[in-house]
Each structure stands twice: as structure tokens, then as C-alpha cells.
Amino acid sequence: MNIRSLLSERIEAAFDSLGLQGDALLQTASRPEFGDYQSNGVMAAAKRGGLNPREVAQQVIDTVDLKGIAKDLSIAGPGFINITLAPEFIATASTTPTPSDNPQCVVVDYSGPNLAKEMHVGHLRSTIIGDCVARVLESLGHKVIRQNHVGDWGTQFGMLLTFMDETGASSDSLADLEQFYRSAKQRFDDDAGFQERSRRAVVELQSGDPDMLVQWQKFIDISMSHCRELYERLGIGLTDADMDGESSYNDDLKNTVDFIASQGLLTESDGAQCVFLDEFKSKNGDPLPVIVQKSDGGFLYSTSDLACLRRRIGDFKADRVLYFVDARQALHFKQVFAVALASGISDANVDLVHMPFGTMLGKDNKPFKTRQGELVKLADLLDEAINRANQLLIDRDVQGKNPDIDDAELARLAEIIGIGAVKYADLSKNRTSDYVFDWDQMLSFDGNTAPYLQYAYSRTRSIFARGNIDPDSLTAPVISVDEPERRLGVAIAGFQDLLEQVALDGYPHQLCAYLYDLAGRFAQFYEQCPVLTSDDETKLRRLTLTKQTSEVLESGLTLLGIGVAPRM
């Protein structure tokens, strides 16, 4: 059940019967004293009819049919309507997501590292944000096709393969990809002959030379095994089957250019094949080309993305294609989408969306680097996170407090907390902004952090453990009696709204904010409403609310790709 849609519908029906026009503008209330939800649409509707907004608000309250849904409606300020939900309505909510009535096929393009190098922190955001949104879409019954558009075909492969060949590099020397890349680049910069051989190698590779392809495949396999390891550690649901890299479009690049030409869209300019579209002009108004083939016949990043759309729309039959890619590629995607639409590769029924994200910064507000000025390797970052989490558990004397937690469980906890903290710190920030990476903040047990939520979850579980109660035995709906119970119930009932929102906009931080609010309401409830020591009826009600909180926290964190533990 989507509460916001239901309330909007009812309020807009009241608008209708009062002869008003407008949107209910429904939001969750920003403060408890404003009820649970607020409708802010009366002011605009009244203005349009030249009416007094507070009087109109009263008429809407008198007219709207929210029987059994709201227990209280009131006017605030110039004409806001505050809505407080009825306990019997909240009782009908479920903690498991309801599948969409309109399931779609959604391609989610995320991670996409360039395989020449090891994954570094710059790849973290795409990987975890995309993964979260893919999970949320799936939880709502959409068909999700994950696509890892790895960079496995660029010009740097000429250099790497030639270096591999000439140094007789073994797989061992590729264990440190960064080092290997640096050495190859060094040779490339210092040695003109090597440079020339590298250039020839790319051409041979891209025209399908069998020997080159064998070498290339070796390189890709090793490089991918690095990625696979990281995906595993991060709990990312990307498999080899999801890897449709740039190379996989090679055979269709020429066809794609021919197809665009057949639509009468190609113009030759300085020997290059270009598409000129009205919406792309330079600052002084000159037409700006989208180049799809260079004068030497080579193809570009845009060409493979166009070929890629032919597969995603033509073969996969995608209704939506979501690209979780750095904000700096905004123009690239605008151009690719525009050419796809103009040429008929795509059409108005397909939703192509670039979901951009900002940069992860160090405390100096500059892109996060090591002291040597290099981008931080993701593997090193995760190692450090786990070490710090381990120290945290020692400082908190977790084993002292729970003597039956053995070393293996402690190590597992450190991993869940460390990796969860890194992921949550990122996911909880609005993806379009840059953010500052801060170990102390992300590993704090206070505030909007993973440890805080994981701890809240473990508290819900420990209530059952202490009471020796099986949560599965609690199935009856709860009609709350006390206000903290009701407020907790309202948050639980809002889970579906939140998931639908994330599925639509692709902002995981909204899910984080929701879970943080839920955990806060649970803390208040737990402080004011004794559970295990209450009379039987009250105890049953509160235990059921605790169970529901536990389920939503677990399912929410799982959708974020973050682990939970029953005790910590």
C-alpha cells in the first residue's frame, strides 16, 4: 500500500467535489506536531479560485473521505492540512514490499570499471548505488537486467598487451595491476618504438587478430578476477553474466553507424562521421557534433554506447535504462540519448536516465587520494575499514559483554560493520553531491550511520532472545494504543512508499533517512513502552511492533547491501 498515493487521491477527490483544481502536494510531516503527513496543495488551489485558503482547507477537511484512514485532520499556518493516521489503518500495512502493478524491464548499468587498472575509490559510488537501486527494483517485482559496462577495449590495451608480450609477463606480475600499468606506461612514454608497436597492437586487436585476442582474454580474466573479489567483499550482485563490456559491441559498431546514416543523420566533418542536432550548440551558437566515427575509421565511446542501446532496447526490450555513472559524463549521455532518439534506436516509450553522482573527497575537500597522491585502491580501503571496525569492537568490549561471542564471530562482525560503514556513508549522502570521506563519522554508533542501524536491529533481536520468544509466532495485526506505538507503526507502514520512491528516482539516501527515522522512533518507543514486563495483551502488541521494526530494518539494510547481526 502506498500511503502517499492513497491520501493524495482522497484529497484530490475532495478538491474535485469542491470545484477546486490542483495537486494535494502530499509529504510526510516534517515534525511530530504536524501529524504524520501533510497536504500543502490547498494554498495553490485556493489562490487559483480566488478563495481564502484557511476556509478552503476547512472545506476540504469537512469533505474528504478518510474514514478508517485518518484519526485526525487539522489546519496549520496559512492552509496546510495535517493528517494523523488511524491505528486501525496502520494495522493493515505489511512489512514485505508489494509488487508493482506495472512491472517493467529495467536495465541497470553500474560499476563499469576500466579493466586496465585496479578498482579504486572512484568506482565505489557507481557500484554500490547502482546495486542498491537494482535490489529495490527487484523487491518491487520489476525485471532487472544488471549490466557491467566494463572498459575492456580502449587504446590502452595496445600498450598493456605489447608490454605483456615483450616482458613475458606472468599472471603473477599482474597481481598488482596498478604496478603493471605504471611500468607499461613508463615504457610507452620512454620508448618510441614501443609506442608504435602498441598502436599497431590496438588496431590488430580491434580488427579481431586471433593471437591478440588470446592475449587480451588472459589480461581481461586476471583483471576481472580482481573485480570479482571486490564485488564479493562488498556483497555486490554482479556476476560474469552481467558483464557486457565495450568489447562486446565491437561487431556492431559499423552497423550502428550505418544505421544512423540510413536515417539521414550523418554528416562528414573533417573526415569524421558526425551527427548534428539542434540541441547541441557551442557557446557562440555554432553547431556541436556528436562524433560516431573518427577520420581514421576508429569508433568512440559514444559509438559503443549507441550500439549498446540497440542491444538493451532491441534485444532486452528494456522499458527503462538507468546509468549510474559519474556526473562528469553528463554531456556524453545527453548526446547518446539524443542521437538514439533521433535515429529511432530508442523511442518515447523507453526511459533513458543518467543517474549521476558526485565525487568522494578527502578531508582536504579534494578527491580522495593516498599520501603519495594516488587514488586509494578499493581493496586497501576495505581492509582499513575492517581493521578499524575490529578496533572499535575491542574498545567497546563486545566480547567482554558477550562472552559467548568467539573470535570467528567477532571477525565476522568487524567485516559487517566495517564494510557496512563504508557503504552506508556513501549511500546516505545525496548522490548528486560530492561528499567528504570521514572514518570517525561513519564508524560512530550515533547518528545516521550503519553501526547505529545495525545496533538498532540487534536490539530488536535481543528483546526476543531475552524473552525467549519466537518472533514467527507473532502474526496478528497490531492496533496501537499508546502514541509511541502508533508513531512507530506509521513509520513501518511507510516502507512501501519509500521503496517506490527509490525505484523511481534512484536516490538510496532516502531509504537511509527512512531507516534512520524508523530506528529513532523505535528508540523512543522502547524507552517509553516497556515490552517484556507488560501485561500479556500489551506485551503481545509491543512484541509484534518490535518484530515488524526488526523486519523492516533487516530488509531495508539488505536492500542497501548492508549486513546485519543478531547481536553486537
Ligand code: ARG
Ligand atoms: N567504463 C566507463 C568509465 O569508467 C563507465 C561505463 C559507464 N556505462 C556506459 N554505458 N557508458 O568511465
